[in-house]
């Protein structure tokens with residue numbers, strides 16, 4: 001993925017500190033475009049393909065982004081002061097125009113493939129030096145956690161940024177399944193991650209087995225999880241779903257009229273006791289789907305109604321698994337936390353799923369957490385994107401942080417201050433603004 005965004009406070013002429021102290025904000029997204037490398041020939045992201053894509057596209061994207069910088073301030077005055085403006089060649093006018101000079105430049109520093117990240121870091125550092133402005137190298141996972149706050153700043157400029165800390169985030173995508181407790185801007189405790197594959201990966205695998213071949217063939221991409229939802233719920237009819245009122249009902253095996261049934265992921269430890277481990281696991285559900293389809297194939301194949309039932313059950317099982325860990329986390333936090341939590345942010349491609357949204361709401365309600373608000377950022381902002389990086393830089397910059405020139409890309413970088421590397425601020429290269 002290779003992207004770039006240009007973003008400013010709407011009122012960037014006003015001192016940032018004042019807005020921050022009031023807890024009020026307004027943000028504008030001036031340009032947002034995404035280029036995704038074609039890795040379809042490989043079963044994942046190929047480092048060389050990703051690097052080529054970054055090198056080929058990043059300069060062009062920056063060039064395009066600069067055209068979209070504001071040409072005048074909030075009062076319509078052009079930026080005449082050379083310290084506050086930069087000269088950009090406008091191709092449509094065939095002449096140079098003055099644009100607002102950014103206050104600072106933000107780039108992703110990690111975690112991820114160092115080769116691709118370095119392309120961005122080198123470009124950002126060059127711009128920071130040329131424009132004589134600070135550089136802010138941020139954490140990609142921190143940016144995911146802050147996305148809902150970006151949405152709030154973009155959509156509700158008149159109100160305080162929401163959610164306020166602390167809040168919970170559930171990141172459910174093709175590459176991640178993570179439950180995070182965000183205590184403050186730089187403190188994000190990872191409460192649960194997957195022990196095996198990501199939930200999106202699991203649903204894609206389920207889709208590959210369950211979807212009838214004509215549907216698989218018609219798909220333009222490998223996001224079979226999305227297709228699986230459309231196949232399982234072809235109409236807008238209300239979901240037939242009763243949330244388990246207690247953990248005992250949640251763990252009970254639920255036989256179907258077709259003769260197969262799913263086990264609950266991580267229901268038991270290796271020694272047989274009931275497990276309450278704060279972890280996710282999805283391979284078991286995928287294997288049950290595969291086995292069930294293969295068994296039927298030996299008996300002459302599976303009809304459409306049964307496939308639909310299998311799709312619904314597989315989704316119910318993995319979504320209830322997510323919900324169960326959310327409830328466990330809320331129960332723990334309820335007893336230990338000084339500040340009450342009021343929001344769960346759900347992001348990533350799988351968060352589009354209507355059945356997941358329904359299950360989470362029903363599950364939280366029946367377990368005594370109806371006061372917890374569910375927030376679903378729009379898809380373009382909750383899958384990988386540059387606007388969330390720009391926003392994270394903005395929050396870090398306003399909190400007084402910038403990066404030293406020469407900071408390097410990092411493959412691993414935790415967001416959790418209790419991790420071995422010390423989390424976001426544990427990495428070298430941070431300095432206080434103006435120091």
Ligand code: AMP
Nearest residue numbers: 173174200223225226348349350353383
């Ligand atoms: P991301 O990694 O955030 O880009 O999300 C991509 C993943 O989300 C893929 O595994 C998709 O199959 C999955 N996905 C997208 N839409 C849906 C949906 N409506 N239901 C289930 N999974 C989905």
Ligand code: ZN
Nearest residue numbers: 140144383384
């Ligand atoms: Zn990501």
